[in-house]
Structure formats: structure tokens, C-alpha cells
Amino acid sequence: MSVPDPQDSQGVSDPQAASDPETSDPQAWIAADPDPRTRAELRALTPDELTERFSHTLHFGTAGLRGPVRAGPSGMNVAVIVRTTVALGRWLIDGGHAGSRVVVGRDARHGSADFADACAEVLAAQGFDVVRLPGTTPTPLIAFCCRDLGASAAVAVTASHNPPADNGYKVFVSGGAQLIPPDDTQIERLIATAAPANTVPRTTVSADDPWAAANTERYLTRLTNRFGRVPRSPVRIALTAMHGVGGALALTALRRAGFTDVEVVPEQFAPDPDFPTVRFPNPEEPGASDRLLALAADVDADLAIALDPDADRCALGARIGGSWRMLTGDETGALLGRHLLAATDLDAPVVAGTIVSGSLLQAVAEATGARYARTLTGFKWLVRAGEPLLYAYEEAIGHCVDPVAVRDKDGISASVVAALLTHERVSAGSDLATALHELFVEHGVHVTTQHSIRVTDLDRIADIMAGLRTHPPTTLAGISVTSVDYATRQDHLNTNAVELSGAANDPETSVRVMVRPSGTEPKLKYYLELVAEPRESDVAATSARLHALAVDVIADLPR
Incomplete structure (x- = not known):
């Protein structure tokens, strides 16, 4: 089975429910679910449907969680939010941030209001100074507030541009940047040891906070001062x-x-x-x-x-x-x-x-x-x-x-x-x-495009990546190419990706294709770039030629 790139994972499902007693026992989970709506949803499922819901959990990736809004450990719901937030709070406390300020905001997706409330209430009960941003808030405003207020962390309840059925839980750390490894895996281990969701203490948090009320104005003032x-x-x-x-x-x-x-x-x-x-x-x-x-x-x-x-x-x-x-x-x-x-x-x-x-x-x-x-x-x-x-x-x-x-x-x-x-x-x-x-x-015509292969069986992605490593193509659209396996790199760019690149002299054209599995979806992604000097400054003609060449390159890519 293909494993998502640990450098890039974000809310993808992970079949490790057995490591967590709560997620391996559906009846125990149902009994501990603090939301009567999701309890009822699980009780109405057939045995096969219930088994599917508990066959995997949402993986806590480098930006947090993302998945469908539904009951059980494989979806976004109040029980999952509560247990995740307990783990986040414990991780902050263990890191010396007990009692520190934490920011919580949300978008307008299904479930976002309840998820943000649960997150803020769990953190408040753990002793954190919670700034609960009122109403709906763009994610960059939450990141700004984290940095501007000197918070130890911020949580944005959002699934960004995912389909309507999804929601997510995005974590920023001190300084306002996203969480990175190994902190994400440490939090995930703490999630697996979290108490049943209905036993987790929660303290009501008011969104009528003087810091929160001034947050938007400070952000806008910064924009004017900067630009x-x-x-x-x-x-x-x-x-x-x-x-x-x-x-x-x-x-x-x-x-x-x-x-x-x-x-x-x-x-x-x-x-x-x-x-x-x-x-x-x-x-x-x-x-x-x-x-x-x-x-x-x-x-x-x-x-x-x-x-x-x-x-x-x-x-x-x-x-x-x-x-x-x-x-x-x-x-x-x-x-x-x-x-x-x-x-x-x-x-x-x-x-x-x-x-x-x-x-x-x-x-x-x-x-x-x-x-x-x-x-x-x-x-x-x-x-x-x-x-x-x-x-x-x-x-x-x-x-x-x-x-x-x-x-x-x-x-x-x-x-x-x-x-x-x-x-x-x-x-x-x-x-x-x-x-x-x-x-x-000045710099040559640059044409970039993408091609993705969506799969239902992740083994297919693993097979294509293995083939690219053992028998990479030697030509693409008639252009000789060589391959570089980024998984063998010894620097900060080590990752699960393969690069194919080459150039033709008549006319002078370079081709580069980066191949990598998506960290958020069951997809294999090809990123193409074609570059050429415009002949007699004819940018339009050169661009059209490169776009046509891109179609031919895509036709030659392994699938």
C-alpha cells in the first residue's frame, strides 16, 4: 500500500485504529460520543457500514486534520475534535506552554461552528488563555493573530478549498507558521491515548474578546503600513x-x-x-x-x-x-x-x-x-x-x-x-x-501545467512510482530525459518524488516533469514545465508550441 509522504500529509486516512482503544471498539466510541446527532448517526448504520467507519482514522498530518464531516473516527465530528484538542493541549503543556494564549477561529463550512466551540472549550478547560475569534474568519487572519498576539498556537477550523462534504482542523504554532514533523507525530500519539470524548472537561469561552475585536483592524493597518x-x-x-x-x-x-x-x-x-x-x-x-x-x-x-x-x-x-x-x-x-x-x-x-x-x-x-x-x-x-x-x-x-x-x-x-x-x-x-x-x-517562455491520476487503489500509485524508479522513461515527446529520485537525496529536499528532465536543441526547449503522490488525496500528480526562448520575440507562437508539446509529454507519461 502506498504511504503518504510524511513531509506533506494532511488529514488523509490512516489504518491504525487498533492502536487506539477508543477507535477499535465502535460501541465504546458511540457511548462516549458527546454529540447526540453523531451518536444517532452511528446507531443507524448497518454492521458493514459501521465496520467501514471504524476501519481507519483521520491521520494527524503536518497541518492537522481534514476529512468528511461524518460520525466515527474516520470523519470530522465533535468527538474527533475534542480528542484531538486534548492532545494538542497536552503537547503544548509538555513543551512548557501551560497557560499560554491560543487562538481559535473558523470558516463557514458544515460543522465549523460546533468544532470551533469544542476546540476553544477544551483548551480553556486545560488552562489556556483562549482567544476565540467571533463569527467566521479567513484563515490568514487566524495566522496573523497567532503571530501578532504572541500565541503559542492557533487552530483554524477549515477545509480550505475541499469539496462541500469536508472539514478540517489546521494548526499553527508559535510564530504563526504551520506545524511540521516531528511535532505532528507526537500529537498523533497523544490522540491515541486521549480519554473518551464525553469525559473531557470543557469550559465555555466568550467570543466577545477585546483582542479578537481588534484583530481585523490590526491586520488591515499592517497591510496599509506595509504596501x-x-x-x-x-x-x-x-x-x-x-x-x-x-x-x-x-x-x-x-x-x-x-x-x-x-x-x-x-x-x-x-x-x-x-x-x-x-x-x-x-x-x-x-x-x-x-x-x-x-x-x-x-x-x-x-x-x-x-x-x-x-x-x-x-x-x-x-x-x-x-x-x-x-x-x-x-x-x-x-x-x-x-x-x-x-x-x-x-x-x-x-x-x-x-x-x-x-x-x-x-x-x-x-x-x-x-x-x-x-x-x-x-x-x-x-x-x-x-x-x-x-x-x-x-x-x-x-x-x-x-x-x-x-x-x-x-x-x-x-x-x-x-x-x-x-x-x-x-x-x-x-x-x-x-x-x-x-x-x-527576458527569461524565456515558461509553460507549466499539471496532470493527475485519481485512483481507488493506492497500490496503483505505489506501482507507478516503483516503475519510475526502476525503469524510468528515457524520452518524453521525443526529447531525451534523465531521472532523479528525490527519495535518495541526502539534503532537505528528500521526499517521495521523481524528476524527469531533458532538453532539445532544435528548437531549444527544456522539459521537466516532477512526479509525486498527493499528500491529501488519492492521486498521483505530474507537474510539467516547458521552457523556450521566443523566436524573434514571438511569445504567443512559442507559448502555443509549448502547450502542444505538453499534451504530447502527458501522453507519454506512465499511467
């Missing part, structure tokens, strides 16, 4: 909150930065846990941003912005070659990175991407004398890439534009930076398409 504002910008922005919790804060942040001409996708603006207008509430998914792009075209916008449901990710759309399209995360990363590098006064700033990110930002950094750091996937690694960290991004539309304030991806602050970049361009009679064109002319 400034322009006097009533003429830039017109189209924005969607993707049925999530970031819409209102994004509008306020943009308004304070000088952007008052913002049109929103009305049917996607208010939080809705059912996400009725999208199949998957992820701006990266095909079709998810169609309404945004249509709005941008209708109102003749200069910039389109799509937040994911908890607003930690930000995707940008622009008019390219006369048509609106969403930019890739790598294109956005290079644009924002160049903008921030041009404005910084830091000496030898660090910008960072991951092993699956494209190389365009690296080329930009090298041209400006900045240091480029490459990390494993995930912001838990990106924000620890080096100092002074100026900017970090991942191809999955995550951007950390102000690591001094938020040590994680932040779609709100990224939206403000994107708007300021657009204002700079529009004021000079230019646009984002021209900015991207300039990057390609």
Missing part, C-alpha cells in the same frame, strides 16, 4: 469569494489601498457551505472561475481576483491576447515576486518556491541579485526557507507576500499586492498581459 495606498485608483477589479469567508475583508482591504471600483460575483459572495455554483470550490478547478471571467469581460475590468473559500489562496485573471483567462500560479508567482523585488530595500532578500513550482521566479531572482530557495511542497516549508524572507509562493495559487506579518499563504494581502501591481501598469498605459510578456521575453 501603502494609492489615491482612488482607476483600476477596475472583478472579484469572487467562491462562497467563502474572505469577500468582506478583501473588499475592505482593497478599499483601504485605494481600490474602490470592485465588482463582485454576487451569487458567490456570501458564505455558503454547500458551494452551489461550483463543483469544487477551488479557483484552480476547470470552470470554477467562469463566472468571474465573464464578469471581468462584462465590466471591462483590469484585474480578476478569485479567493478560495477560506481566503488563504488567491488566483488572478487577466486579458491575454484579447481574451480573459486565469493565470497559472507560476505566472502569478513570477509577477508578484518581480513586483516585490523591485520595491524592496532588503539586503539579499530571499524568495522561495517548491520542487513542483516553475523556474521563472528563480530566473527573476537571479537577475536581480536576490537569493532563491527551493523547498518541499507546502507553506510549512516555504516560510522557513531562509531570511530575510521577502516572498514565497507555491504553484497551487498560494502566496505569502508579507511574511513579517503572516507566515503562511494569504489571499487577502496577495489581492492587494496584485491590485497595486495592476495600478502601476495601468497608470503607465500598460497591463498585466504586457508585464507577463516582458517576463517571457
Whole structure:
């Protein structure tokens, strides 16, 4: 069976229920479930259904838990939250943080309110000074509060951009960055020894906290202090909150930065846990941003912005070659990175991407004398890439534009930076398409894309990875390639991944494919990058050729 990469796991199921007496005895679990709704749900299951619910538990990964909202140890429910929080509290106490401040916030998904209440109440009963953020809160605001208040930890109850049936439990530690190994495994061991959920003490926590009430204002003030504002910008922005919790804060942040001409996708603006207008509430998914792009075209916008449901990710759309399209995360990363590098006064700033990110930002950094750091996937690694960290991004539309304030991806602050970049361009009679064109002319046309294989049997992923290691392809689309097994690396990039790369001379074109199992879904993921110099500065023709080549490369990949 394929084992998820321990560097990257996040809420995937783990068949280790037998190590935990509570999860190996369904009747004991039912008796100890403090929520009458989930007790009734389990009692109504058939014996086979009950066996399936107790065949595995949610694995506590490097960012916490994520899974379907349902009863039993394999789902997100109050009993699981209570036992997880007891373990988190014990881990903090064992680490010398007894009585310290801990922040708790939530999104608007099914179950989030009850889960956040349970989390806050368990921590309060353990003696922690709990700051319970009121209502719904974008995840980057929770990360900001953790860092700003000097909290020892923060919990965001969210499943980010997962399907509607899911929820999650994301942990930040002192300094506001995500949890990393081996701390996650230590907490998981403590979960396995937690007392029955209905015996865990809980103390009511008020959300009417003076720290919490001022949290949003401090965040917005930081944005203005860091990036400034322009006097009533003429830039017109189209924005969607993707049925999530970031819409209102994004509008306020943009308004304070000088952007008052913002049109929103009305049917996607208010939080809705059912996400009725999208199949998957992820701006990266095909079709998810169609309404945004249509709005941008209708109102003749200069910039389109799509937040994911908890607003930690930000995707940008622009008019390219006369048509609106969403930019890739790598294109956005290079644009924002160049903008921030041009404005910084830091000496030898660090910008960072991951092993699956494209190389365009690296080329930009090298041209400006900045240091480029490459990390494993995930912001838990990106924000620890080096100092002074100026900017970090991942191809999955995550951007950390102000690591001094938020040590994680932040779609709100990224939206403000994107708007300021657009204002700079529009004021000079230019646009984002021209900015991207300039990057390609200077550093070569970079085309990045993905291909995923979703499986029902994880052995299939293991078999493909084993084949790539023992008999890797020697050509892809006619280009000779060599392989590098990242599992054999002796440095910080050691992980379960294989890289295939090569180049052709006529015309000069490089190809790189990174292959790795997903840490959150039953998928094998191929990340492709193709790079070529534009012939006679014909970026459009070169881009079209590389996109066609990418299709041929994908056809040659093991499946």
C-alpha cells in the first residue's frame, strides 16, 4: 500500500485504529460520543457500514486534520475534535506552554461552528488563555493573530478549498507558521491515548474578546503600513469569494489601498457551505472561475481576483491576447515576486518556491541579485526557507507576500499586492498581459501545467512510482530525459518524488516533469514545465508550441 509522504500529509486516512482503544471498539466510541446527532448517526448504520467507519482514522498530518464531516473516527465530528484538542493541549503543556494564549477561529463550512466551540472549550478547560475569534474568519487572519498576539498556537477550523462534504482542523504554532514533523507525530500519539470524548472537561469561552475585536483592524493597518495606498485608483477589479469567508475583508482591504471600483460575483459572495455554483470550490478547478471571467469581460475590468473559500489562496485573471483567462500560479508567482523585488530595500532578500513550482521566479531572482530557495511542497516549508524572507509562493495559487506579518499563504494581502501591481501598469498605459510578456521575453517562455491520476487503489500509485524508479522513461515527446529520485537525496529536499528532465536543441526547449503522490488525496500528480526562448520575440507562437508539446509529454507519461 502506498504511504503518504510524511513531509506533506494532511488529514488523509490512516489504518491504525487498533492502536487506539477508543477507535477499535465502535460501541465504546458511540457511548462516549458527546454529540447526540453523531451518536444517532452511528446507531443507524448497518454492521458493514459501521465496520467501514471504524476501519481507519483521520491521520494527524503536518497541518492537522481534514476529512468528511461524518460520525466515527474516520470523519470530522465533535468527538474527533475534542480528542484531538486534548492532545494538542497536552503537547503544548509538555513543551512548557501551560497557560499560554491560543487562538481559535473558523470558516463557514458544515460543522465549523460546533468544532470551533469544542476546540476553544477544551483548551480553556486545560488552562489556556483562549482567544476565540467571533463569527467566521479567513484563515490568514487566524495566522496573523497567532503571530501578532504572541500565541503559542492557533487552530483554524477549515477545509480550505475541499469539496462541500469536508472539514478540517489546521494548526499553527508559535510564530504563526504551520506545524511540521516531528511535532505532528507526537500529537498523533497523544490522540491515541486521549480519554473518551464525553469525559473531557470543557469550559465555555466568550467570543466577545477585546483582542479578537481588534484583530481585523490590526491586520488591515499592517497591510496599509506595509504596501501603502494609492489615491482612488482607476483600476477596475472583478472579484469572487467562491462562497467563502474572505469577500468582506478583501473588499475592505482593497478599499483601504485605494481600490474602490470592485465588482463582485454576487451569487458567490456570501458564505455558503454547500458551494452551489461550483463543483469544487477551488479557483484552480476547470470552470470554477467562469463566472468571474465573464464578469471581468462584462465590466471591462483590469484585474480578476478569485479567493478560495477560506481566503488563504488567491488566483488572478487577466486579458491575454484579447481574451480573459486565469493565470497559472507560476505566472502569478513570477509577477508578484518581480513586483516585490523591485520595491524592496532588503539586503539579499530571499524568495522561495517548491520542487513542483516553475523556474521563472528563480530566473527573476537571479537577475536581480536576490537569493532563491527551493523547498518541499507546502507553506510549512516555504516560510522557513531562509531570511530575510521577502516572498514565497507555491504553484497551487498560494502566496505569502508579507511574511513579517503572516507566515503562511494569504489571499487577502496577495489581492492587494496584485491590485497595486495592476495600478502601476495601468497608470503607465500598460497591463498585466504586457508585464507577463516582458517576463517571457527576458527569461524565456515558461509553460507549466499539471496532470493527475485519481485512483481507488493506492497500490496503483505505489506501482507507478516503483516503475519510475526502476525503469524510468528515457524520452518524453521525443526529447531525451534523465531521472532523479528525490527519495535518495541526502539534503532537505528528500521526499517521495521523481524528476524527469531533458532538453532539445532544435528548437531549444527544456522539459521537466516532477512526479509525486498527493499528500491529501488519492492521486498521483505530474507537474510539467516547458521552457523556450521566443523566436524573434514571438511569445504567443512559442507559448502555443509549448502547450502542444505538453499534451504530447502527458501522453507519454506512465499511467
